Amino acid sequence: MKKVLSILLVMVLMMGLLSGCANKPATETEQPGGTKIGLVVSTLNNPFFVTLKEGAEAKAKELGAELIVLDSQNDPAKELANLEDLITKKVSVILVNPTDSDAVGSAIKLANDAKIPVITLDRGANAGEVVTHIASDNVAGGKMAGEFIIEKLGGAGKAVELEGIAGTSAARDRGQGFNDAIKGSSIEVVAKQTADFDRTKGLTVMENILQAQPEINAVFAHNDEMALGALKAIEASGRDILVVGFDATDDAVKSVEEGKLAATVAQQPDQIGALGVEMADKVLKGETVDTFIPVDLKLVTK
Structure with a gap:
């Protein structure tokens, strides 16, 4: 009788183990990654x-x-x-x-x-x-900015170009598009300087250019951060200069709506x-x- 009970106990334990294995959740390696x-x-x-x-x-x-x-x-x-x-x-x-x-x-x-x-x-x-x-097609965007400046200045005037970080394709292509656009006009670039796509540097560089150049009609900045920095320097100087940026950041679009920044090329x-x-x-x-x-x-x- 004891032997029979022992066999039954072993069978119950084995059934429990098998049941546990069947209900075991999938491991991490079994889950799709x-x-x-x-x-x-x-x-x-x-x-x-x-x-x-x-x-x-x-x-x-x-x-x-x-x-x-x-x-x-x-x-x-x-x-x-x-x-x-x-x-x-x-x-x-x-x-x-x-x-x-x-x-x-x-x-x-x-x-x-x-x-x-x-x-x-x-x-x-x-x-x-x-x-x-x-x-974005940065060459096309630079050209778009240049054509806008030509239109606003009636095809003649003195412009400043604030360049982005040297060596970046964005700075190279935006500059190329802008200069291609103004090539057939009477727009003269009187100053071209790098401000590294940075607002503070845009402000400082523009302050120096304003001191060196008595006549400036427009500024094209390779991005909005530099454009907004340049705009601040221009406002402090009391001079009336058209400023065009690139990127259409929230700050730039707000500035355009307020009539301060003339335009910005919108990327997405x-x-x-x-x-x-x-x-x-x-x-x-x-x-x-x-x-x-x-x-x-x-x-x-x-």
């Missing part, structure tokens, strides 16, 4: 790139992807370290908004060696292999960020994407 995408931004101290980041974050959430955002603080060395960090984290795709179109090449080559696809946003890269570049940074994540998703699915994906521009005036 989301896509991991890295985003390296040139600086988050600029409203334009903050909006770009937010657009990327919204699209990543929509697609169920994990987005790791790193700030290069306008430092190519920090940018290189950021890409190395993402490679170590084994991200599936890297989106990069370069601090410098030349310097970023070394960082991109590291990702190429690690077989991680790279997509550039807003600013291009002069070296390394990139799957696609997503940006949120769309650039969103398209970056969308293209990353397509690349990972094996789909073909265009080597350049343009984002529409328009001129914002009062």
Whole structure:
């Protein structure tokens, strides 16, 4: 009898163990994992790139992807370290908004060696292999600004050009478009200086130019931050000078509506960020994407 009871007890225990295994929840490795995408931004101290980041974050959430955002603080060395960090984290795709179109090449080559696809946003890269570049047509935007100034000045006058960070494709292309536009007119560029896409530097550089140039009719700044800095210097001087910016940040659009800034070329940074994540998703699915994906521009005036 004892032997029978022992056998029955063993059978009950075995049935309990089997039941426990059947009801055991799936482990983490058995759960489907989301896509991991890295985003390296040139600086988050600029409203334009903050909006770009937010657009990327919204699209990543929509697609169920994990987005790791790193700030290069306008430092190519920090940018290189950021890409190395993402490679170590084994991200599936890297989106990069370069601090410098030349310097970023070394960082991109590291990702190429690690077989991680790279997509550039807003600013291009002069070296390394990139799957696609997503940006506004900066040459067309610069031309748009130049044509507006020609129209407002009646085809003749003296202009100042505030340039962005030397070496960036955005500064080069916006400057090219502007100078191509005014080439056939009687607009003379009396001063051309770098202010690094920065509002404070735009203010300081413009103050110096105002002291050196007795006659200025218009200013074209490669971005709104410099335009707003220049505008502050001009207002303090009491002179009447037309100022055109680029990016259509909230502060710039408000200034246009108030009749202070004459115009700004509107980009869609949120769309650039969103398209970056969308293209990353397509690349990972094996789909073909265009080597350049343009984002529409328009001129914002009062």
